[in-house]
Amino acid sequence: MANPADQPVATLTRQMVADLAPFPGRLAITWRIALLASLVATAAMFYELPDAAVSCYLVVFLTKPDSTESCVVGTAVIILITVVIALLIPLSQWTADSPPLRFLTISAISFALLYVGAASRLGEVSGVLALIVAVVLTLQFKAPGGDIISTALRYAWEMVAMPMALMIGFSLVLGRSTVALLRDTVLQRLAATRDALALSGPSRLERLRDLLREGNDRAAKRAKFTRSFHLVPSSAARQIETDVWASYRLMLAASALPTDALTGDERAALARDIQDVIDALEAGRAPSARDRAASATSSEAALIRDALADLASAKGKEITPAPKQPFFLPDAFSNPDYPRFALKATAAAMLCYVIYSSLNWQGIHTAMITCYVASLGTTGETIHKLTLRIAGCLIGALMGWGSILFLIPHMDSIGHLALLVFAGSFVAAWVTSGNERISYAGIQIALAFFLSILHGFGPSLDLEIARDRIIGILVGNVVVFLMSTLVFPVPLERRLRRDLSKALAGLAALATSSADRRKDPVAQVAAVEQSLGHVRDGFFLMAMEPRRLRPSDETLRSLRQISADAEALNRAIYASGVSLPAALAPRLSVLPAAILRRAAPAGELHAQQPAPLRQTTRNTQADDFETRIQRIEMLARA
Numbered sequence: 001m002a003n004p005a006d007q008p009v010a011t012l013t014r015q016m017v018a019d020l021a022p023f024p025g026r027l028a029i030t031w032r033i034a035l036l037a038s039l040v041a042t043a044a045m046f047y048e049l050p051d052a053a054v055s056c057y058l059v060v061f062l063t064k065p066d067s068t069e070s071c072v073v074g075t076a077v078i079i080l081i082t083v084v085i086a087l088l089i090p091l092s093q094w095t096a097d098s099p100p101l102r103f104l105t106i107s108a109i110s111f112a113l114l115y116v117g118a119a120s121r122l123g124e125v126s127g128v129l130a131l132i133v134a135v136v137l138t139l140q141f142k143a144p145g146g147d148i149i150s151t152a153l154r155y156a157w158e159m160v161a162m163p164m165a166l167m168i169g170f171s172l173v174l175g176r177s178t179v180a181l182l183r184d185t186v187l188q189r190l191a192a193t194r195d196a197l198a199l200s201g202p203s204r205l206e207r208l209r210d211l212l213r214e215g216n217d218r219a220a221k222r223a224k225f226t227r228s229f230h231l232v233p234s235s236a237a238r239q240i241e242t243d244v245w246a247s248y249r250l251m252l253a254a255s256a257l258p259t260d261a262l263t264g265d266e267r268a269a270l271a272r273d274i275q276d277v278i279d280a281l282e283a284g285r286a287p288s289a290r291d292r293a294a295s296a297t298s299s300e301a302a303l304i305r306d307a308l309a310d311l312a313s314a315k316g317k318e319i320t321p322a323p324k325q326p327f328f329l330p331d332a333f334s335n336p337d338y339p340r341f342a343l344k345a346t347a348a349a350m351l352c353y354v355i356y357s358s359l360n361w362q363g364i365h366t367a368m369i370t371c372y373v374a375s376l377g378t379t380g381e382t383i384h385k386l387t388l389r390i391a392g393c394l395i396g397a398l399m400g401w402g403s404i405l406f407l408i409p410h411m412d413s414i415g416h417l418a419l420l421v422f423a424g425s426f427v428a429a430w431v432t433s434g435n436e437r438i439s440y441a442g443i444q445i446a447l448a449f450f451l452s453i454l455h456g457f458g459p460s461l462d463l464e465i466a467r468d469r470i471i472g473i474l475v476g477n478v479v480v481f482l483m484s485t486l487v488f489p490v491p492l493e494r495r496l497r498r499d500l501s502k503a504l505a506g507l508a509a510l511a512t513s514s515a516d517r518r519k520d521p522v523a524q525v526a527a528v529e530q531s532l533g534h535v536r537d538g539f540f541l542m543a544m545e546p547r548r549l550r551p552s553d554e555t556l557r558s559l560r561q562i563s564a565d566a567e568a569l570n571r572a573i574y575a576s577g578v579s580l581p582a583a584l585a586p587r588l589s590v591l592p593a594a595i596l597r598r599a600a601p602a603g604e605l606h607a608q609q610p611a612p613l614r615q616t617t618r619n620t621q622a623d624d625f626e627t628r629i630q631r632i633e634m635l636a637r638a
Helices: 008-019 026-046 052-062 067-095 099-118 125-140 148-174 177-200 202-213 217-229 234-255 264-280 288-295 299-310 336-357 366-374 379-406 414-432 439-453 462-486 492-511 522-544 553-574 584-589 591-597 617-635
Strands: none
Touching: 008 336, 026 052, 026 148, 026 414, 026 462, 052 067, 052 148, 052 439, 052 584, 067 125, 067 217, 099 125, 099 379, 125 148, 125 336, 125 366, 125 492, 148 522, 148 584, 177 202, 177 217, 177 234, 177 264, 202 234, 202 462, 217 234, 217 336, 217 522, 234 299, 234 522, 234 553, 264 299, 264 336, 299 379, 336 366, 336 462, 366 439, 366 462, 379 439, 379 462, 379 591, 462 522, 492 522, 492 553, 492 584, 522 553, 553 617, 591 617
């Protein structure tokens, strides 16, 4: 059977078609982003604010499906840009008359911010901060004579604060309700569980497992919003949080059922009970007591009925939170990949800065912007993002140039231009609202389209500006590609191993729970599922990595098998209603380090000989545990 990594074009094409398909909520977020972008463009033109293209781009990039989160993000960005501008006032004065000093200042701040972002939970926000600093310090070239510094700083603040203020107001008036989004999430989970029980065939669990791999962080954060911002009464907020966790527990219970655990009649009965709960929630009422407390015909069915008993009940089971992660990653100051990433991204951006400054070609300044938004930690991730950005850039450029040639000549008002922005933003937002496999293409479509048609303060027929900006984007992407593949290339295998190590560490912690408390740490189980979901995404990106950096086929098969075994163990341990062997947790605890080191001393992996698992558990479960753990131990040493 052919390796998907050896057929990247066919694999990616099939996946792209699937990722562009409609799903619940996609149209809702798409038209909202498009309308908001047109409002931002109108405001920028009417009040003659600079860089309307960047303002519209920020809206597409930062608007969230959840109105509450959009308000939080908008407020945070306004505060952030205000603080950054205040801090940059002395820096701008210090570097105003010295291009070399400006170069060194941008480089130092960029490196520091990108390093912190790579080595901490700050993530891609650091790239946005570095971009703001670079744009502000280089805007001095564009400001008119006289009061150069104050004008450049005001331009930068208006460019960011105006779209964020409109995003907050728009979200309050026309944004999607957080409560409605949570309701849809719970209903989707219930429907996926019902289908997994009612249908037959190997594909019946695919949707359920995809939802499990997403984890519960996003839904849990939205549930906290309802309580923190008092979106609903306190009792309703508690019920919503209970429903969110109960629906995830329901999916876990259904996914852990062995194929032959229930008869067809038992599965049909459970599916009907879940459908009754769906009907009740869609009608706006709590499920009846019968729905939540129906008798269980087997221990496996009891897991599902236990989750149904908590669903829509204000008094649910106590949820043990996952251990809080520190701001900095455990290897923040020991892993050389983090400073290397910061060095490569900074070098790419500053190389572009030198290119357009030395050529006195300010029109391609978008090359530097692209470097900050296109760089990622591993070579495979960067190339994947690069491919999406180049494709999105070309699509956005064709849309923009086609508009300039055929549509804008017939426009004579800002209103006409706003309609054009809405149409182009709709296309970009449809792609952006998808998953991470394609969302970057939508962001690039928006940026290229806006940069092509939004220059000046009204409809413009200037193709030269559009051409230069698109050339800048392509130059930036090429520089990022060369830096990623030639300077300290980071194989995607490293990220896969880190995610697998994190998942196995979570499994070891879960195995220490007593039988009567094992259903409580749902957050920990969800964190393991999410880590394994990242591993699965990494396998998809493997097709983008150069062959010289890819692991061998044997290593790739081993990593896939470890991921599959870890996923099965996570659900089996969660669903196990009996005490686990005392040796299970110690055996699991040495595997994370073994995965990271590629090999571990045999004595360390087997320092404690495990007792026969069948002495404390059912034979079938004991054999399954032993088989999977032994296989992971063997593959971790390979």
